[in-house]
Amino acid sequence: MTETMIDLMTLPDTPVARRALALVKDTESPATAHHSIRSALFARLCADHQGARPGHDYDPDLLFLACVLHDIGLTEAGDRDQRFEVDGADLAAEFLTAQGLSADAVDAVWEAIALHTSPGIAERRSTLSALVRTGIGMDFGIATHFVDDTTGAAIHAAYPRLNMATTLIDEITAQALNRPEKAPLHSLTADFLRERATPPHTTSLETATSNGRWGN
Structure with missing residues (x-):
């Protein structure tokens, strides 16, 4: 493994990063936890590709925290009465x-998590929010053209996919079926519920991910 690859695969080792990672591994499903970690790695690759400067254009520690915690709303503790993105942002902020962490840092992570399913908004709020959304999208196979096959293989060897898209949508829809207020009209969750209720009962995101570069 090259020095560059070792740098990429080495996760932040600050106390808060270690605790956030432990929280995710202890409370999320393995598929969702792996997705969260891969999203952080892809976001770092995207930042480098775009020439975003760590410590100047974005805070690398906050990028890791926002990516790793972005689906914490799908845990038992995060299952509240709002959209899973907002519940997750609230739990991450707490x-x-x-x-x-400072109030400004917490607010930046909250915004990135709350907006990670909001195209056209996250990208205009901050570099952090844009990188988080892009890193997550890359794990679904979107805009990965600049990632070489060796790097992709190393990421997936360390953090296998485990039917990620299906697992995520199972978790999102299960929460919403139990708490309808979590799926307001025109939200992503409402779309998932509609697609799952309509033959062939597979969402377009699952199909696109399965047919995409990394698979499901």
Whole structure:
């Protein structure tokens, strides 16, 4: 493994990063946890590809935290009464506040998580929000043209996919079926519920991911 690859695969080792990673591994399904970590790695690759400067254009520690925690709303503790993105942003903010992060840092992570399913909005709020959304999208096989096959294989060897898209949508729709207020009209979750209720009962996101570069 090259030095560059080792750098990429080495996750942040700050106390808050370690605790966030432990929280995700302990409370999320393996498929969702792996997706969250891969999203962080892809976001870093995207930042480098775009020439975004860590410490100047974005905070690399906050990028890791926002990516790793972006689906924490799909856990038992995150299953509240809002869209899963917003519930996740709230839970992440509570966790990071308890870890002693500044209000500005917490707010930046909250925004990136809350907007990660909002195309055209996340990209205009901050570099952090844009990178988080892009890194997550890359894990679904979107805009990965600049990632070489060796790098992609290393990421997936460390964090296997485990039918990620199907698992995520199972979790999102299960929450919404139990709490209809989590699927307001025109939301992503409402779309998932509609597609799952209509033959062949497979969402377009699952199909696109399965047919995409990384598979499901």
